[in-house]
Amino acid sequence: MAEPLISIEQAQSNAGPLVIASVLDSPIERTSAPHRHARGQLLGARRGLLTVEAADHHWVVPATHAVWIPPDCVHGLRSHGPFHGWSVYVVAPACVVLPGQPCIIATSGLLREAVDRAATWSEGPLDQRQERIAQLIVDEVAALPAEPFGLKLPLDPRLRRISQALADDLADNRSLTEWAQWAGLSARTLARRFVDETGFSFSQWRQRARLLRALELLAADVPVTTIALELGYDNVSAFIAMFRRTFGVTPGRYFIAGR
Template identity: 40%
Template sequence: MIGPGETAGCLRPPVRGLTDEYGAGFVDPMHAHDWIQVLYACSGVMSVVTPSTSFVVPPQRALWLPAGQRHEVSCRGPVSLRTLYVDPALYPDPPPCRVIEVSDFLKALILKTVSFGADYDPQGHAGRVVTVLLDEIAAMPVAPYGVVMPGDARLLRVCRAILAHPADNRDVDDWARVAGMGRRTFTRAFKRETGMGLAVWRQQVRLMEALSLMAAGRPVTTIAFDVGYDSPSAFTAMFRRAYGVPPSLYALP
């Protein structure tokens, strides 16, 4: 994913959009851009990993990436992507990486901005649309699609294995052996680096995966087993504790 004219050192107009179509299994290795990126998937699910956080970006959500943020993008299936490149000069103190909700209005603004192409008059109609676009992005709530990643390579090996297979039910002792650490050392190190214990971290991964699968239209009964629960009722109870409502009432497009 290469930004338009990144070697030029500046963006004029200050926001530009690109359309890309990626096949299942596409991986864009760790890289960074000179500009802020907003990655929006019209359809399909992306995984985006930075050195400190792992995100899942389901359909009708967007990922905000500050300029210079190293990241890797992979596509679980076909992805229809719309990317906005934003001049970092507009944000002297930009927000950190985050997945945001995308309202119908914001979706229309993203698609309209992409349709302007590389050259438009920032002082004309297109420029006014872009101003509203940036205001709408700033107003969107953050969505719960990210988990903190540890810096320790041994713990990172464990976290990547769980992210790849959220239904893996191995216990703390098993994962400590995967990390090549004693149980006590493992549990202390994991909490120090992620801010939570392994069980809570894995639950967040499962919730993140479940929300992604729900957004893709998978039935709750199937999702429950896909993310490692013994029954749909156990999954529903966990989901209700986390979000206050059962999966059937959670607002997804």
């Protein structure tokens, strides 16, 4: 299990500051085994995909979004590649105004800036200015609507291996039959169980994972052609067409359209 972003004592205590924020840049993948703590937690990545398990929710989440985890909710995560992430831990009494179930929210610029500022604070009581920023973080989380944006992970261990491997390398274009052979099950079983457990066919799931990654790269101003090639598309036109069918606009207009 990876080292916690804050001490276990801090995570398990509702004494102390209203919020405790932390950021971490790790050159290696980060994996956190299922655990729980007394404080609520908002977590996200600065770049890259995360797979997150919280209660009976299992998601692939892009860096444009974050996951809210209420107090005492069992959860774990895995990054795909190096981990560049952040977390905010909120005392349980303040969580009464926040969602009571795990959910995904789109992060705002205001929230990200406030978290970065809070992550620089030293341990100990907050001064009045810091208290106002801490309250702003809680208010912003409360104001941001939950979104049905994450991509559900399958529960079957064989399908989970496939989905994790795909998220690690979204340019991998192996066919359903090839993935089934790799995981040790029939192509028919893979196709049926993927739909049963995720609501998507295998090809739809991979396509959706690629599009979630594309949103993050677009937000970082990566050229559309570069994104298409990184995600395994044969040409940029195929990527643009797929993006437009899903989101209703071209990649270049996605954020201009106010999303």
